[in-house]
Amino acid sequence: MKPYGNQLNLKKKVPYESKKNSEKISIINIKLIHQIFDTINISLLVLIFTLFFLSFNSQRKWSNIYKNLSTTRAINNNLIDYISKIEEFYIIELESLNIYRKTKPEDLIYLDKLLEKKESLLKKNLSSFIEGFSDSKYQRGY
Secondary structure, eight states, rough: OOTTEEEEOOOOOOOOOHHHHHHHHHHHHHHHHHHHHHHHHHHHHHHHHHHHHHHHHHHHHHHHHHHHHHHHHHHHHHHHHHHHHHHHHHHHHHHHHHHHHHGGGGGGGOOOOOOOOOHHHHHHHHHHHHHHHHHHHOOOOO
8 A cells, every 4th residue: 555645545456367357348348339339320321311312202292293283373373364354255245235235127227239240251351451551551661
């Protein structure tokens, strides 16, 4: 024993063999602990990558669904426009029924059918030919 201040330091004398065994046990324990941590780290990495790819796939699916919903909304807006135009047309038609009254045979005015004058093709061509001659008397050629 060596005195140090008011305290006494007691050293335990351990035989050399037991010291070697305790070192072997501690090295085996440390290796085992390292293997456990390595497997935990690897499993965590695998879990992280798996969840990353699953979330990436889910994001891709959600993007496709959102795109389809946007096109559906655009189509619905167009349909609403078409429906409102059709409704407006029918409303105007219904209002016009109230403006105009139904006719009766007494209300109609009958006109005599006018006879159409039929010109012969020869007469028509001859007249255009004569007009051409009359126009040419005022024209001078080269």
